[in-house]
Amino acid sequence: MRAVARAEVDSSRVLHALAEPHRASIVRLLVDEQLAVKQLVAATGMTQPLVSHHLKVLREAALVESTVCGGLTVYRMRADTLSVLAARLTGMAAKASRTSAVKPC
Numbered sequence: 001m002r003a004v005a006r007a008e009v010d011s012s013r014v015l016h017a018l019a020e021p022h023r024a025s026i027v028r029l030l031v032d033e034q035l036a037v038k039q040l041v042a043a044t045g046m047t048q049p050l051v052s053h054h055l056k057v058l059r060e061a062a063l064v065e066s067t068v069c070g071g072l073t074v075y076r077m078r079a080d081t082l083s084v085l086a087a088r089l090t091g092m093a094a095k096a097s098r099t100s101a102v103k104p105c
Contacts, residue, residue: 009084017061023054034076
């Protein structure tokens with residue numbers, strides 16, 4: 001796996017991908033372990049085509065990647081993408097905390 005460069009992470013695309021409830025449930029499963037599509041279907045109750053669609057969106061946002069293992073496609077989270085997003089949000093929070101004090105007009 002090639003580490004994603006900070007400039008390569010499209011925060012809007014990542015946040016959009018994470019905002020959808022079905023994709024968020026897939027992400028919650030994948031942060032704990034690598035899973036095959038069949039396992040994600042069983043765990044989420046979604047159909048295989050729907051899981052595959054959501055995995056495509058997550059892959060395009062650089063949130064997941066896959067490996068073929070024994071004929072199964074196994075997905076895992078891209079921790080590097082999450083780290084870049086976390087760093088950006090932490091930076092925004094730090095700036096906001098400096099400017100959020102109410103000043104008299």
